[in-house]
Amino acid sequence: MRKTLIAGIAAGAFIAAAAALPASAAEGDAQLSVLHAVPGVTVDVYVNGALTLDDFTPGTLAGPLPLPAGTYSVAITAFDAADAGAPVIGPVDLTLAANGNYTAVAHLDASGKPTATLFTNDTATLAAGEGRLTVRHVAAAPAVDVLAAGSPVITNLANPGESVLTLPAGTVSASVAATGTTAPVIGPADVDVAEGTNTIVYAWGSLADGNLALAVQTIGGLHSNPGGVPAGNAGLVATNQPADSTGLLVGGALALLLAALAITAVRSRALAKVER
Amino acid sequence: MLLITGCGVAADAPATPTPAGVARSATPTAIPAPTPGATGAPAGPAASGVPLTDASLGAHPAEPVVQPARVQVPSLGIDVTVAPEGVDATGALALPDDPAIASWYRFGPTPWSTAGTAVIAAHVDSFDYGVGQFALLLDAPVGTEIVITSVDGRVARFTVREVSMTDKTGVDWNTVFDRSGPHLLALVTCGGEFDYETGHYLSNVIVTAVPIA
Numbered sequence: 001m002r003k004t005l006i007a008g009i010a011a012g013a014f015i016a017a018a019a020a021l022p023a024s025a026a027e028g029d030a031q032l033s034v035l036h037a038v039p040g041v042t043v044d045v046y047v048n049g050a051l052t053l054d055d056f057t058p059g060t061l062a063g064p065l066p067l068p069a070g071t072y073s074v075a076i077t078a079f080d081a082a083d084a085g086a087p088v089i090g091p092v093d094l095t096l097a098a099n100g101n102y103t104a105v106a107h108l109d110a111s112g113k114p115t116a117t118l119f120t121n122d123t124a125t126l127a128a129g130e131g132r133l134t135v136r137h138v139a140a141a142p143a144v145d146v147l148a149a150g151s152p153v154i155t156n157l158a159n160p161g162e163s164v165l166t167l168p169a170g171t172v173s174a175s176v177a178a179t180g181t182t183a184p185v186i187g188p189a190d191v192d193v194a195e196g197t198n199t200i201v202y203a204w205g206s207l208a209d210g211n212l213a214l215a216v217q218t219i220g221g222l223h224s225n226p227g228g229v230p231a232g233n234a235g236l237v238a239t240n241q242p243a244d245s246t247g248l249l250v251g252g253a254l255a256l257l258l259a260a261l262a263i264t265a266v267r268s269r270a271l272a273k274v275e276r
Numbered sequence: 277m278l279l280i281t282g283c284g285v286a287a288d289a290p291a292t293p294t295p296a297g298v299a300r301s302a303t304p305t306a307i308p309a310p311t312p313g314a315t316g317a318p319a320g321p322a323a324s325g326v327p328l329t330d331a332s333l334g335a336h337p338a339e340p341v342v343q344p345a346r347v348q349v350p351s352l353g354i355d356v357t358v359a360p361e362g363v364d365a366t367g368a369l370a371l372p373d374d375p376a377i378a379s380w381y382r383f384g385p386t387p388w389s390t391a392g393t394a395v396i397a398a399h400v401d402s403f404d405y406g407v408g409q410f411a412l413l414l415d416a417p418v419g420t421e422i423v424i425t426s427v428d429g430r431v432a433r434f435t436v437r438e439v440s441m442t443d444k445t446g447v448d449w450n451t452v453f454d455r456s457g458p459h460l461l462a463l464v465t466c467g468g469e470f471d472y473e474t475g476h477y478l479s480n481v482i483v484t485a486v487p488i489a
Binding site: 056065195196213214242 | 327330331338362363364367369371381383384395398399401403410411449452465466467472477480
């Protein structure tokens with residue numbers, strides 16, 4: 001899920017809150033990461049009025065920061081701003097649910113204006129041997145296709161959208177092309193879709209400025225384990241014999257023996273009768 | 277209050293695994309009204325606490341993994357090669373057909389990891405190859421030495437702490453394939469009674485071994 005926040009240069013009132021941000025994680029906390037995906041500007045990030053990220057440079061991921069569930073006001077300013085009074089992005093409200101895992105991305109919208117989007121990260125457990133690939137389009141560029149080894153696996157992804165795939169763990173040679181085409185505007189580049197991990201790839205930057213790039217965030221610990229070890233199929237060291245076939249063997253032989261005895265007995269009686 | 281003043285390089289951020297219940301909707305929700313807060317401008321810098329990571333693709337190549345190539349149990353005469361394996365189509369550990377080639381679960385710890393259990397398994401027998409060397413594990417005494425050699429020639433040694441035969445339906449595979457607890461080695465095969473109808477053994481033989489310093 002994504003939640004589009006206020007776009008562009010906002011002149012909203014500076015929201016000051018005295019609430020201090022906690023320094024340690026607690027049960028039920030949300031996890032928030034912040035990705036700086038606006039090319040060319042070093043920024044400061046204020047959360048609830050407190051300077052939280054200082055001199056934050058493009059292409060950097062901050063976090064995860066554990067936060068109690070709630071709504072947080074975020075403002076992004078030039079790096080040399082004295083306070084959050086004239087933010088470049090925001091102030092915007094981020095609503096974080098308990099145990100949720102989020103990435104707030106400062107990025108250019110499709111037309112090149114700075115904005116911010118809150119994404120929810122999928123942390124559902126994966127099946128054994130699988131990885132999750134999340135692709136997010138946060139670049140100043142039209143809709144794109146994402147190709148794996150030259151074939152589209154995601155089509156018509158627009159800014160600020162995302163697509164989530166589940167794949168066997170492994171390395172994917174990924175490229176990004178204008179939707180409906182195959183000529184790469186980013187890549188091809190090897191992306192490790194790691195087992196038990198949500199590998200989140202961001203296409204960011206500006207097509208017009210020629211600085212499109214891929215950024216990566218990973219969330220691990222989502223794996224499942226094998227459900228068994230099937231390590232034998234011939235029965236050569238079995239502690240039991242095949243009971244059914246043994247029974248038939250014994251029973252069959254006994255039946256034959258009894259039948260033979262019966263025939264002998266009949267013959268004997270017949271002879272005895274004849275002899276008298 | 278938190279302030280980041282410098283760059284700290286963090287490992288890839290692990291999430292607290294959440295229960296599958298994080299709601300997702302396709303449509304963006306409306307922007308709520310700003311939270312009214314107390315007046316008063318906040319103070320400036322505070323103690324740093326939030327990790328910063330270079331998010332460029334390729335900035336953090338995966339650490340090379342020391343991969344096992346050979347398992348020997350000298351006192352029992354066991355000597356098999358090891359291949360890295362994942363899961364088969366049913367979600368069980370994949371194993372080579374040949375009982376002389378053991379399988380190491382490549383998504384879990386290695387014998388050189390500092391935590392968790394490295395799992396190595398081999399067939400106890402097969403139609404094509406006969407009885408396998410792991411059939412000898414059932415009688416391994418406590419203290420038996422196990423030697424693992426890596427692809428690049430490193431050696432890790434373990435001693436047997438326990439040999440168990442457990443009904444397959446009773447094995448806790450999350451414990452066997454543990455990734456974060458004490459560093460152990462598990463050698464796994466099959467044994468016990470055989471189901472002649474389905475062609476499977478009913479039990480797993482699991483040898484738990486602890487590292488020798």
